[in-house]
Amino acid sequence: MDKFSVTIMPENLTVYVPQGTNLINAAKTAGIDIESPCGCRGTCGKCQVKIINLGGVDCPDSDYVLACQTRVEKDMVIEAPQFSRLTKHKVLLSSEEKESLLEHGYFKDVEVNPLCKKIYAELDKPDLTDSMSDLDRVRMHLMKNCGIEDVKISISALRKLSNVVREGDFNITLTIVTIKDSAEIINIEAGKPDSPSLGLAVDIGTTTVVVNLIDTENGKIIDSAGTYNKQSAYGSDVISRIVYCDENDNGLELLQKAVIETINELIDTVLKKNKINKSDIPVMVCAGNTVMSHMFLNMPPTFIRLEPYVPGASKYPVVSSKDLGININPDAKVITLPSVASYVGGDITSGVLSTLMSKSELLTLFIDVGTNGELVLGNSDWMVSCSCSAGPAFEGSGITCGMRAMDGAIDWIEIDKESMEVKVRAIGNKKPLGICGSGLIYSLSEMLDSGIIDRAGNILENGSSIRVRMGNEGKEFVLVFAKDSGSGRDVVVTEGDIKNLIRAKGAIFAGIRTMLQQVELDVDAIDRVYIAGGFGNYINITDAVNIGLFPDLPADKYAYIGNSSVHGAMLVLLCQEALYEIEDISDRITYIELSIGNKFMDEFISALFIPHTNLNLFQRCGV
Template identity: 40%
Template sequence: MPKVTFLPLNKTVIATEGDLLIEVARKHDIFIDAPCNGSKTCGKCKVRISSGEVYTQKNLHITQEEIDNGYVLSCDTRIKSSDITVELINIESSALNNMQIQSISTERDQLIFENSRKQLIDNDMEFGTYVKKDYIEIGLPNLDDNISDFDRLKREMRTKLGYSQVFMRLPMLRKMPFILRNGDFKVTVTHIPRGKRTTVVNIELGNTLDRLFGIALDIGTTSVAASLVDLYSGKLIGRASAGNAQMKYGADVINRIIYSTKKEGLDKLNEAIIKDTINPLLQKMYKEADVDMEEVIAFVASGNTTMTHLFLGVYPDFLRMEPYIPAFLRAPFIQAGQLGLEVNPETFIYIAPNIASYVGGDITAGVLASYIWADSQNTLFIDLGTNGEIVFGNQDFLMTCACSAGPAFEGGEISSGMRAAPGAIEEVKINDLFSAPIIKIIGEKSPKGICGSGIIDLIAEMFKNKIIDRRGKLIKDNGNPRIKVDEHGIGSYIVASKEEWPDINEDVCITEVDLDNFIRAKGAVYSGAATLISSLGMSFSELDRVMIAGGIGNSLDIENSIIIGLLPDIPRDKFSYIGNSSLIGSYLTLMSEDARKKMECIASQMTYIELSVYPSYMDEFVSACFLPHTNTDDFPSLSSLLG
């Protein structure tokens, strides 16, 4: 059987003749970036065959020069009978930067979370955990008092704490005899009360009343963010994020749903999110904060409808087929032990309720955190993540829709795109038509790619400097040395070249295909918002505020976003960025039963509209696929730029 050696990992695996190269890599946990999940449309799974022969085909994503040097698309290449050596391209920028765990400074986050907590209290909602801990000294058993351990514990909790009924599940029952005796029957009991009834979820040696922790989690399609919270004070004691390891199976939810239908596909996707993404995040936070997983006893997660299905291992394929029915909108409480999450196995997992197939619990949590529901102002809430979800409303009504923006805002399906991680270009300024752009890089000295906010800046700057026209096509006859054209006639603009940045292996660039993808993504968001508002007989001029949430980050430039037609041309002081609203909503729900009830209320009150049933939507979308829009009257402040 042929052997496949992957460099620079120096990992050799056994394959079968006819195997698809990308599937060989996936089978052996080797990451190859494939946002389109092998549909041959993105060109990001490019590798180099340095020795041996393969079955492959010519593709528009690979130049003749690259073909001559052994480059192939791994999604369009099959194994022959001989051994081969495969060089992974840009493994540092694609794999490590998308997958590595980053600790996040909690100082700024603490202020955001504290402000959310203050707003919650200002709206007459209680803030504080529902989990209780009590230290109990239980009388030692003897021949005269020989009732069972469980009865002895229940007796103490009845007489000293006032509970009429005490429950315990099997895993806890198995641990209890040893803990009681090792602690000389002096233990701290963690339990979840409901009136006079309570359920014991943990027993610890001695007095540990000062230690009680929970997890707030945002399961994004591209990125996963987690916070470790002190349940007594509500303070963040840890925060980390990482790329969603499911990226290896596709950048967007549709490609992952399709992959879930393959043999063992659903199990692989479930393992990727829990074993390969969430658990490493938890381990890192525990280590840095000196917390034991058994001390983590509360857990709230939010994510879009597809992500929550994959998180629970629930078959999601019916989400993408008419009439688009999910298996669930509100998930039951689930014990962590059933999912293999590295928290106390008795912990109940609460998942923010979904609204529809393509509007999930991340939006419900985001609306909770935005406090739209408590304000009379007409508010447009836009989540600029991998999936474009929009909410419009106030304290009297909430309307929502989803638009097929795709992964472009998180760098997906963009040649040099990446999520907002170290090495990503997050800001771009072009002062001279022929000189290198001025760029700001996240956390490192050299650029490895460009994230969503950087792409918005870049397109706006290219448009202002007449490097591209209103269709997003490069103006190739102006003699700009930073514009290159390949053998297929597809142009690209070099943002950062290998000559300018010796530490990078490949130019950071944006191609005309990338520009088209991004303009379609921004057009989907703008047209979705316009259709949602017009469905109520209103217009952008009637907005009191626009709140931007999602992974695109604080570097989002509002002016540039308006220039490219992503956001409406209204007074700039109406715009604000509220951070990862999904994570904030999970945090509030973790710390407040009132917040959880309000979230359930929001989910039941939100009205979902299906954009495809509105005849005007497609016309609006087509009009929005220009810079900034075909109807320039909607962008009066840009009149001088547009001529």
Template identity: 40%
Template sequence: MANVVFQFENGEKVTVSTMAGENLLETARKSNVVIDAPCSGNGSCGKCRVKLLGGELDSKKTRHINEEEWAEGWRLACCSTVAGDVQVMVPDIASAYRSRMKVADLSSPQEIKIFDDCMEHLAEADLTLGNNIRIIDLKMDVPTLDDTMPDNERLTRALQAVTGIEKIELPFSTLMELPDVLRASDFEVQCVIAQNKEHVFVYDVFEKSANVVAAGLAIDIGTTTVSAVMVDMLTGRILAKASSGNGQIRYGADVINRIIESQKPGGHKKLQDAIIDETLNPMIQQMSRAAGLSSRQIYRLSVGGNSTMNHLLVGINADPLRMEPYIPAFYKTNSIYASDIRLNVHPDAHVIIAPNIGSYVGGDITAGALVSMLWNQPHFSLFIDLGTNGELVFGNSDFMMSCACSAGPAFEGGDISCGMRATDGAIEACKIDKETMEPTFDIIGDPGQKPIGLCGSGIIDVIAELFRCGIISPKGKFVREGKRVKHDHYGMGSYVLAFEEEAAGSKDVEITEVDIDNFIRAKGAIFSAIRTMLKSLDFDISMIEEVYVAGGIGSGINMQNAVNIGMFPDIPIEYYHYIGNSSLCGAYAMLLSTKAEKKVYELAQNMTYLELSTEPGYMDEFVACCFLPHTDSSLFPTVMSQV
């Protein structure tokens, strides 16, 4: 046996025992030590860096760590095995996503306004707020020797008299509390119920004097981040909000790696524990405390997530999703309750999962399509949700078609040497002087924060600016020389945004030709998906009249720069609209509005799903897109006139 000490930059330490020869990344995972590993430990991303402080590791040298860094003790956890007692330092950036991730989660006035506007548009379409949760007052006769009716029957008859409904369901969780509450309140109580035309379900019984709130929870489960709002089910008022990194991130940045991880022994439970125990339940505890409520007062949940996230949430095998013919266990389900998946809310809380419509187009897109209002407009519109996967919906009030493309982790900073998620120290916006090639940039975090790396919106800006300034060619190769442009011993070029002494890390913050090539493929996946979907309908780009961009990266994205690199179509920039976290907004609407919930199911049922992997011509389109802005420059006349 060997002792492994994981030391964090804040001074905290975690000590675990393991067998000599065990992989260091696996040791960290088993111990709930977060080490970022977007590639799930196959050695391709180079993000699971740790610093050897003492002891023994058997480590392979990789292209991700140069000789100087190796001499300083830097190693990749996935390429290291424990040889004996060892102490390693885990950089703070590895766990930053847990608490400081910048996401579209109603944390700014801009996001709140977008959220409010979405609700107004839904109301204008007659999808008003209104659901079957009620709080009603009851006053019952106190039992006597002449009136020996049992408590459950006494409550049932009182409810029948008030509601006029014969069928009353009193679950065991409520029955357990009933005797004490009735006697403490002298048989005058408040009941939280779900009331339908023919049925009443009793969630809770409270004393008459209690300040009762019937809460619900709307959740967006993204591959990288999770956002949620706790709301008053009667008024729609937001009581609390929270966001966090998805605890599954350490098992891979994309859904394929997580599905593969789930197939290992104990994998289903491991992935479910990561989202339930490490992510959602702590968020629920945090929000309940902020709202001054017991988490048991959450009586309904609504979830927007992609197909894989939905399967892993409920602990169902997701492997068929990635294997042809790509058949999921479910598109829609109405039978999940909180106790089934160990959520720390009321055990009988119903979990509404926005329906999936394909193996890679899930409930986050159906929920987003609802609030984009494509279905309520006569003109042709495009909805784009940017994340680890790129999902698209095109259509109008007559039809809608959807598809998904594997953009990969580049938009979240994966596959980029200095890439990172949108957290403290990330460059999120950039301008470059065309003459001097000197950069100016905005950094997430407190004033004075030094740069650590580049997040998705920053990468888009840097590549667009390098192209605009003629520093790189349409193939992404460096064609100008200067202080900021350097070459390694293989001749590979890179652009330095911040030299080591200007940065917060231990090396230059730079973007290399390999990084640019990786990102060109990611942006190419988006544009080729748009073109392929339009071609399948015999449409062209000129027919798009509105584009709605959603997702965390959209909050910081420069739309014009996204067009300039060939990720978005070259149409008037005023056609583009950022609509925030549409998945969370849609989940909120489904939670509070029975009409909206029914509408999402209707949209999912009527939406056509296009499987790009089997679509003829898609790969040709993709290859044509791997150029700045495109091999066919006529598709980007505005961009080419400015370069």
């Protein structure tokens, strides 16, 4: 087969690929990942690159093309702009989270009783009158000195036991993992321990994966790393990834490999940085939505997508890391947190766990604004949940200049009501590249307040501002002009984007209303609202209420809790009882299927207005 050269600028990297390769794969060969949220279907428009030389001929004025739809037929030089690239996510952990988790929420009342512990043991030495086996000697020590009965041992720990015991002259350090009262020796070191007892808490998001390395003795986060989920190459949302699994041979294997690679790279980063051996990690707790959990475990997700939406499992077995290909101790225990239903996953039970709402008398509303918009309402007596198919607009997906909360993402804006001048702030003090969730909420709220849009989301003719104009896809409002942006292109919000955002916020609000009706409660019965999810660093509640995303409750009832999914995973790592608690949460939450009946659809249609068609619902915020 013929091969052609593809040179990627500005890096000036050249690779040789077979004729017919698409440019996304060509770039991947060079180690450059191009965005492809639609799974290379040519529909998302996120994979734009410029061809600057084709077959030796310069193309000075060429327009952007879709990398996924462009195949290599000649030698070429392309420019892959920053906005088309998957970049490493900045991990957005607030500084307080870097401190001990144990000073917050649920954690405050929790005695640290982690899943893994290191125990230093000085064993009695054998002689002809005491030739008890090495393992029995260890067991005897644990029983007598630590009150640990019936301890098991992993096969790889057992295989090295005899030599390590003698290397340490019968003084050894045991790493013991205890899951639901069943203790197992996972690792053995000669002599005293080299490192503290360690574990990993992982949030497997559809978009972003975060790995936290935890000192399980004191609950501190030693290090944290996050990046985009490599599965994004097969589709930005769970449904398109399931479709990819179903329509491609080895589809599931590819998707599993992608998420495992993502996690392994993050693990590798934090372990290398902190000079920690793989064998020193005996346990990992993972939280993800039901589709992510299935794919992580290599379970077919097919039936999650098909009515009546039945997942393969909601409680997952504890698996050895070697059975998944996770690069830590081969016998490390990998715990995948339980889900409630196909669209209320382990990320949600984990978030609920982290809020302590399942143990509180206060009526709590938990909202995770991700792809679906999952809601949980309840207290220690009862809990209900639903998933409202909000779409990923607040994660920046399906929005012209939308992007995730990473460097260069606008997360705050202000519009001067007189001059229509716009102030923006981008994450990392970078030149703006696009807009993330919190920036979109501000945009909508500010555009409404300054009369740029009406309550139906239409951009009004407003000759007074050069920022309102006709674009390729209809009316648009320019937040940042090309000269000030980091991409060399205008950062705009189109009328289409606004309609998308209204649908997204409408779905979440309709979900809240439907759930409240189901349990026959009024919105005022809610004592507190926890907002979790990936908007960015924070979310401005007043603006979110102003656009009708969240119900009109006093601002002090709201709290933004960030990535509650990984918090729950940490809690499970640090507290053996939390694993029982989260299984109980998964059992106790009643799932409400919104597609039954017309209630949700009626509520949704009423919510396609800013803030709502029924303004009585938003009296408090002064509408």
